[in-house]
Amino acid sequence: EKCTSADERRAPLRTWANACGSIDRCQPVEEESRTAPVKLEPEHRWVGLLFSSYAVEGCVEAPVLLYPHGLQGLHSLHALVPSLLRLEVETALEKLGLSDRTYAWEVFLDMMKTQMRNSLPSADLSRHFTDATRAILVDWIIRVHELLQFQEETLYLAVHLLNRSLRQLKVTTANLQLLGIICLFLAAKKEESLLPDVAGLCSLMDHTYTKRQLLRMERKVLCALNFEVSHCPPLHFLLLFASVARCSATVVWMARYLLELSLLEGQCVVFLPVQLAGAALCLARQVLQECSTPEGEAAWCLASSIHVGSEPTLLRIMHILAGAAAKASTQETCATFIKFSSAETLQVSRHPGLINAAGLLGACS
Amino acid sequence: MNVIMANCTSVQYEPVAEIGGGAYGTVYKARDTESGKFVALKNVRVQTDQNGLPVSTVREVALLKRMEQFDHPNVVRLMDVCATQRSDQETKVTLVFEHVDQDLKTYLAKAPAPGLSAGRIKDLMRQLLSGLAFLHSNHVMHRDLKPENILVTSQGQVKLADFGLAKIYSCHMALTPVVVTLWYRPPEVLLQSSYATPVDIWSTGCIFAEMFRRIPLFCGESEMDQLGKIFEVIGLPPPEEWPTDVTVQRKNFPPLKARPITDFVPEIDEQGAKLLMEMLAFDPVKRISALSALEHPYFQDEEKKS
Structure with a gap:
């Protein structure tokens, strides 16, 4: 069954705009009301979940085994400058609040290892939808995500769940938006402390679907994904590398913009979070061409040493992102472009350097 | 609608015997019809409200699945998880563990x-x-x-x-x-x-x-x-x-x-x-x-x- 006309495809996705007002009915996630009085167990349990340290026998001792493909460089680098890189990574993770000092290196190894799980080997998510259709859906998710004022992590998780669901489930065009909202809803259940209620989500979609349909889809997605809804977002790698590389605020915002654009690109689903983050940061630096100091260059060299061995992949991603950024303003799927044109994000999406970013890469490579 | 589930517990696992009343619900020994191996099925009935599966269930099961990645030798394998609706208020979450004969x-x-x-x-x-x-x-x-x-x-x-x-x-x-x-x-x-x-x-x-x-x-x-x-x-x-x-x-x-x-x-x-x-x-x-x-x-x- 091929895609029907563009209008038919897009119709339900447009309705989000009609119902913006009705979803501020957020309700707090019930703090787990355990029947037994578990007073000692601290509430930072869920902070620990994503980055829970793992220091039990054997598993952190063999970094070579952690990187089966594409990341071989890390090991050799680890051997060359173990202490410096390790120190920088530990400091950065602590500064970012992603780990406490004691477990920081284990957390980093855990991030590197976790991203390998659930990676998608090929870009063909579904025979039924084109990349353009997927991009429209992701763009809509980005808009709703912004409307609900969710955290960045939730968006990356939602799109990750969507990609895997598209693989696992056969969904009709009519139910694509339903799948999208459920992926966002599940991501929110995992990451957020304030949740919208299902009735609010229904009115957000102009009651195209019933509450019953939403809840049914929730069960289907959870079953199809086997409840595996843990994910290491590329954003955390980006913030980590940017911190190690001492990047300026402008570079970081630019990289965040480029990284979010990668969510819309169907070709990008095959890449690992660590690679997407590295590429976004590389491209951001090249676009902005800030004058550098020797210290800055040294810091950058250390940060990019993590990617030794995967430069060709990074360059491929950079080309995709440069192409996406050049046409972002003229696309119908421009939620990210608009988001990053605000003053708070330093208006990075409007930077003139992005128009010819691809040319810039050509000259460099 | 028109969504076909990738894996469906009730079809894939064929109950063989009840192996425990348990404080928290019945445990079944079942045969995985795909691999022929025995598994232990544990059903958890969770109360669902109008907002679907409780956040705690989603997070706890996700944590179990995440720990599964580490493949620890002294922890029983969690092979599969499935959720099926029983009524408007109740969802059955089935956890499929490896079966070990002896405690x-x-x-x-x-x-x-x-x-x-x-x-x-x-x-x-x-x-x-x-x-x-x-x-x-x-x-x-x-x-x-x-x-x-x-x-x-x-x-x-x-x-x-x-x-x-x-x-x-x-x-x-x-x-x-x-x-x-x-x-x-x-x-x-x-x-x-x-x-x-x-x-x-x-x-x-x-x-x-x-x-x-x-x-x-x-x-x-x-x-x-x-x-x-x-x-x-x-x-x-x-x-x-x-x-x-x-x-x-x-x-x-x-x-x-x-x-x-x-x-x-x-x-x-x-x-x-x-x-x-x-x-x-x-x-x-x-x-x-x-x-x-x-x-x-x-x-x-x-x-x-x-």
Whole structure:
């Protein structure tokens, strides 16, 4: 069954705009009301979940085994400058609040290892939808995500769940938006402390679907994904590398913009979070061409040493992102472009350097 | 609609026998029709409101699945999870675990006359504590550790089962009468004080003693009786260790002195007795952790010999 006309495809996705007002009915996630009085167990349990340290026998001792493909460089680098890189990574993770000092290196190894799980080997998510259709859906998710004022992590998780669901489930065009909202809803259940209620989500979609349909889809997605809804977002790698590389605020915002654009690109689903983050940061630096100091260059060299061995992949991603950024303003799927044109994000999406970013890469490579 | 599920539990797993009533619902032995292997199906009924599956269930099961990635040798494999709706208010979450035929209770009962050798007990304990250290480092407590949910494969490999479930159950469980044995419960739980991962260490201590004795260490019939039996062994704790947030008062118990643990576990060696007493510390803060227990001379001793 091929895609029907563009209008038919897009119709339900447009309705989000009609119902913006009705979803501020957020309700707090019930703090787990355990029947037994578990007073000692601290509430930072869920902070620990994503980055829970793992220091039990054997598993952190063999970094070579952690990187089966594409990341071989890390090991050799680890051997060359173990202490410096390790120190920088530990400091950065602590500064970012992603780990406490004691477990920081284990957390980093855990991030590197976790991203390998659930990676998608090929870009063909579904025979039924084109990349353009997927991009429209992701763009809509980005808009709703912004409307609900969710955290960045939730968006990356939602799109990750969507990609895997598209693989696992056969969904009709009519139910694509339903799948999208459920992926966002599940991501929110995992990451957020304030949740919208299902009735609010229904009115957000102009009651195209019933509450019953939403809840049914929730069960289907959870079953199809086997409840595996843990994910290491590329954003955390980006913030980590940017911190190690001492990047300026402008570079970081630019990289965040480029990284979010990668969510819309169907070709990008095959890449690992660590690679997407590295590429976004590389491209951001090249676009902005800030004058550098020797210290800055040294810091950058250390940060990019993590990617030794995967430069060709990074360059491929950079080309995709440069192409996406050049046409972002003229696309119908421009939620990210608009988001990053605000003053708070330093208006990075409007930077003139992005128009010819691809040319810039050509000259460099 | 028109969504075809990638894997459907009811089709793939064919129930063979009921293998346990369990406090939290029925457990089935089933055959995986794809692999032909046996699995253990555990059904959890969770109450769902108009917002679908509870956040706690989503997070707890996600945590179990995430831990699964580490493939720890002393933790039972969680192979599959499925959710099916039973009614508007209830969803059945089916957890599919690997099936291990034998638990520690049967293993102990089957051991020939003088019981397990000291070396065998040490090996079982090391595995048990490794599994526990792994759970605790992932912020998971077991809360209901007992010989029945410690599995022992035919190769003698220990695998912890039913961890983390207590929390999934207790949050949004459809009401079933809960009958849980008191025998492995630590004082802080019996006193309804606050508790954390040390609860599992207490239970491990009870099980450690039971490996030598082949009968449980403390067989109380009520919470108070259980506490009384505990104090007969470890003595009544000093007033400063008595938790302040509980209704049961210290003066309700006779001022018993601690007796040598070898009176109750005569076969245990000196280092084993020391470790056991550190596990049976009344104050959970003073109780040894799983990681430290693995470093205890009781285990190092064996390495020297071998």
